[in-house]
Amino acid sequence: MSGLWQPASGCGDRCRPGDGPRASGWTAGSRLAGMALVLLAGLPPVALLRGAAIRWLARGLLAVLGVRLVRRGPAPRPGSLLVANHVSWLDILALIAVAPVRLVAKHDVRAWPGIGATAGRSGTIFIDRTRPRTLPGTVGEVAAALRAGRSVAVFPEGTTFCGAEHGRFRPALFQAAVDAGAPVVPTSIVYDTAEAAFIGDDTLLDSLRRVARVRRLTVTVITAPALRPAPGADRRALARAAQRSLGGHGYRLAA
Numbered sequence: 707m708s709g710l711w712q713p714a715s716g717c718g719d720r721c722r723p724g725d726g727p728r729a730s731g732w733t734a735g736s737r738l739a740g741m742a743l744v745l746l747a748g749l750p751p752v753a754l755l756r757g758a759a760i761r762w763l764a765r766g767l768l769a770v771l772g773v774r775l776v777r778r779g780p781a782p783r784p785g786s787l788l789v790a791n792h793v794s795w796l797d798i799l800a801l802i803a804v805a806p807v808r809l810v811a812k813h814d815v816r817a818w819p820g821i822g823a824t825a826g827r828s829g830t831i832f833i834d835r836t837r838p839r840t841l842p843g844t845v846g847e848v849a850a851a852l853r854a855g856r857s858v859a860v861f862p863e864g865t866t867f868c869g870a871e872h873g874r875f876r877p878a879l880f881q882a883a884v885d886a887g888a889p890v891v892p893t894s895i896v897y898d899t900a901e902a903a904f905i906g907d908d909t910l911l912d913s914l915r916r917v918a919r920v921r922r923l924t925v926t927v928i929t930a931p932a933l934r935p936a937p938g939a940d941r942r943a944l945a946r947a948a949q950r951s952l953g954g955h956g957y958r959l960a961a
Contacts, residue, residue, distance in 0.1 A: 713863065713864035713865050713873055713874075713876065714865065715865045715866060715867050715871075715873060715905060716871065717866070717867050717868040717871055717903065717905040717906065718905060718906035718907075719905075719906050721868035721870065721871070721900055721903060721905060722868070722900045722901055722903060722905075722916075723900065724901070726899050726901060726920060726921070727920075727921035727922065728919050728920070728921055729772065729918070729919055729920065729921045733772075733918075734915070734918040734919045735918075737770055737771050737772055737918040738914065738915070738918050740770035740771075741767055741770050741771060741914075743770075744763065744766045744767055744770050745763075745767070748762065748763035748766060748767075749763070760802060761802060761803055761806065764798075764799040764800075764802040764803040765803045767799055768796070768799050768800070768803060768925075771917055771918060771923075772918070772920070772921075772922070772923060773796065773917070773923045773924070773925055774922070774923065774924040774925070775800060775803055775804070775924075775925055775927070776924060776925070776926040776927070777804045777926075777927050777928075778926060778927070778928045778929070779928050779929035779930060780929055780931060780932075781805070781929070782805060782857055782889070782891045782929055782932065783857075783889065783932070784806075784855045784856070784857055785852050785853070785854075785855045785856065785857060785886075785888050785889075786852075786857045786858075786888060786889045786890070786891045786932060787848070787852060787857070787858055787859075787860065787879075787880070787882065787883040787888050787889070787890045787891065788801065788805070788807060788857060788858070788859040788860070788891045788893045788929070789859075789860055789861075789862050789875065789879075789880070789890060789891070789892055789893060789945075789948050790859060790860070790861055790892075790893040790894070790895050791861070791863060791867070791869075791872060791893075791894060791895055791952060792861035792863050792864075792865065792866045792867065792873075792895075793866055793867065793868065793869045793895055793897060793902060793903050793904070794866065794897070794902045794903055794904040794913070795815075795904050795910065795913065796897075796902055796904075796917070796925060797861070797895050797925075798811065798815070800895060800925050800927050801859045801893075801895075801927065804927050805857060805859075806857065807856075807857045807858060807859040808829040808830060808831060808851055808856055808857070808858045808859070809830045809831070809858070809859050809860075810830070810831045810832075810833055810844070810848060810858060810859070810860040810861070810879065811830050811831075811832060811833070811861075812832070812833060812834075812835060813832040813833065813834045813835075815830070815832070816830075816832055829851075829856075831844060831847050831848060831851070831858070835864070841878055844879070845878060845879060845881050845882045845885070846882075848860070848879060848882035849881075849882040849883075849885040849886040849888075850886075852882060852883065852886035852888040853886045853888075858882070859893070860879045862875035862876050862877075862879060862880070862945060862948075862949075863875060863876070864876050866903065866904050866905050867903075867905065868900055868903040868905055869896065869897055869900060869903060870900070874949070875945040875946070875948060875949040876945065877941040877942045877944070877945040878941070880935075880941040880942075880944045880945050880948070881941045883935055883944070884935050884937075884938070884939050884941055884944065887935075887937065888935075889932035889933065889934050890932060890933040890934075890935065890944060890948055891929050891930065891932045891933075892929075892930040892933070892948045892949070892951035892952050893927065893928065893929050893930070893952075894926075894927070894928040894930070894952050895925065895926075895927055896925070896926045896927075896928065897923065897924070897925050897926075898922075898923065898924045898926075899920060899923055901916055901917065901919075901920050901923070902917060902920075902923060902925070930951045930952065931951075933947055933948060933951065
């Protein structure tokens with residue numbers, strides 16, 4: 707049960723060659739300082755205004771870190787369940803930046819400096835994978851948001867992978883789309899360097915420093931055409947169909 711509920715990734719430091727072009731120490735330092743300034747300036751209006759202010763904050767954080775954001779594919783309609791592969795904590799900023807979504811994130815994220823506050827202000831639904839009994843409540847909360855016309859983004863792999871490797875989409879949260887009659891939008895998150903991957907024994911601080919040292923980093927968010935589950939659809943079949951949809955949109959699946 708615990709293995710199914712808390713999936714493990716085989717990715718680690720070996721997945722990051724570390725031989726790409728590096729930014730200067732001055733550039734890396736200025737990026738980290740810029741991130742702190744954007745958070746200081748951006749969190750107060752986010753607390754008051756939410757919505758567009760949250761997207762502005764996410765875009766600002768990516769920009770000061772030197773991360774270029776590219777968006778491709780059809781815009782999801784409100785009340786969609788976006789299901790994405792999971793590579794990095796940067797995924798959270800990228801998804802918030804491209805669409806007005808609530809995220810489902812592990813409860814640990816709530817305590818992350820800056821990132822946790824941004825996620826919390828955006829209405830993130832936190833999931834505690836150490837407590838399997840809370841899963842039905844989380845599914846119900848996601849379904850309620852979808853019925854209210856709010857889009858929700860989830861990472862069904864349950865943990866991060868390097869991008870070249872991947873995990874199986876876990877079906878539990880797909881039940882929320884079935885219950886709400888909501889479209890499911892397969893979403894690929896693709897990086898042009900493995901240095902962005904948040905894997906192995908990474909800490910947030912180590913990952914921040916590594917991202918800041920990359921000379922150029924691009925994240926591309928690609929939305930596939932929506933899947934529209936029929937009433938009573940099987941969530942496992944829906945999860946498999948969503949993962950297959952990512953195969954032609956920049957997310958490399960194993961044969």
